[in-house]
Amino acid sequence: MNNDQCYHELYEWVESLFTNQPPDHDIYHICRVVKYSVEIAETVDCDTELVKFSALLHDITDHKLFACGSTNIKTMRKILSKHNVPQNFAHQVQYIITNTSYSKQKVEPAEPSTELKIVRDADRLDxxxxxxxxxxxxxxxxxxxxxxxxxxxxxxxxxxxxxxxxxxxxxxxxxxxxxxxxxxxxxxxxxxxxxxxxxxxxxxxxxxxxx
Ligand SMILES: [Fe+2]
The missing domain is CATH 1.20.58.1910 (Methane Monooxygenase Hydroxylase; Chain G, domain 1)
Structure with a gap:
């Protein structure tokens, strides 16, 4: 797994996805959430790479923005596997991005992972x-x-x-x-x-x- 190359390819794909989104959910929102996530991750014992990847991808399944979030999940998984990202890492990214939203928090049965908490915090700061x-x-x-x-x-x-x-x-x-x-x-x-x-x-x- 080459993290930098993989992240770069994911970034370009995410940028293309958010090009036509309004300013409340554009690529600059995504970049701010990545920045805040990394800042928070540095203060907590956690997987910083997982936080960074998940923050970049955290809005790709937002139903307000995309009619079919599962198509975006498939593309994300394809890019991750192309770069030999371990299955467990990809699985955890998917868990975080499908549980970041405010509405999910209200109904979740289990304690969220540390990395999910960080991405949620960053998204809410924005x-x-x-x-x-x-x-x-x-x-x-x-x-x-x-x-x-x-x-x-x-x-x-x-x-x-x-x-x-x-x-x-x-x-x-x-x-x-x-x-x-x-x-x-x-x-x-x-x-x-x-x-x-x-x-x-x-x-x-x-x-x-x-x-
Ligand atoms: Fe967001």
């Missing part, structure tokens, strides 16, 4: 802070959702309350928890400014209720 805000509004625009309206609960600002503000306490690793703190505080600061400009009222009420 959902908060300045980049997370940009991604949330990008996705909202794609779905033609309003920024905010008191009675429209599909709005992007409602998504902050339904998901983004709740992520802070769910990080597995110490490093991710530390990185998340400033990003979370920025979400709250942003919402405060949003309220100051609009005087919708309900936003601050929600923050106070949460505390």
């Amino acid at each position: 959902a908060i802070g300045a980049v997370g805000i940009a991604r949330a509004f990008s996705y909202g625009a794609l779905k033609q959702r309003p920024f905010y309206h008191p009675t429209d609960h599909t709005s992007t600002v409602h998504h902050f309350y339904d998901k983004l503000l709740l992520l802070k306490d769910g990080f597995y690793t110490k490093k991710a928890g530390e990185l998340a703190e400033e990003r979370h505080n920025f979400l709250e600061t942003y919402l405060q400014h949003f309220e100051n400009e609009t005087n919708y009222g309900i936003i601050l009420k929600n923050i106070q209720q949460r505390e």
Whole structure:
């Protein structure tokens, strides 16, 4: 197994897959998740190569992006076996990428592996802070959702309350928890400014209720 050559070929394939994806899930999101994953992996006892490969591939089965995730899994397995990647490694990559998502976490029966925890943490870090805000509004625009309206609960600002503000306490690793703190505080600061400009009222009420 030549890790570098294999990773390079996988990267080129992933880049081609994500070329036409919107900014909330483009190749730059993938690259940020790889970067955060490697940073976290360096602070924990784990298989760093497994973390790096899995982070690169973590969104190839996302049903919001791809009609048939299993086709992408087949291509991934083909590239991995072409480079003589051990079956167990390929199997673990597949386990991680099919279990990274927020919805999977809510229903999983067993304790996730350390490497899965790291990729999850990295993916969630990219959902908060300045980049997370940009991604949330990008996705909202794609779905033609309003920024905010008191009675429209599909709005992007409602998504902050339904998901983004709740992520802070769910990080597995110490490093991710530390990185998340400033990003979370920025979400709250942003919402405060949003309220100051609009005087919708309900936003601050929600923050106070949460505390
Ligand atoms: Fe992701």
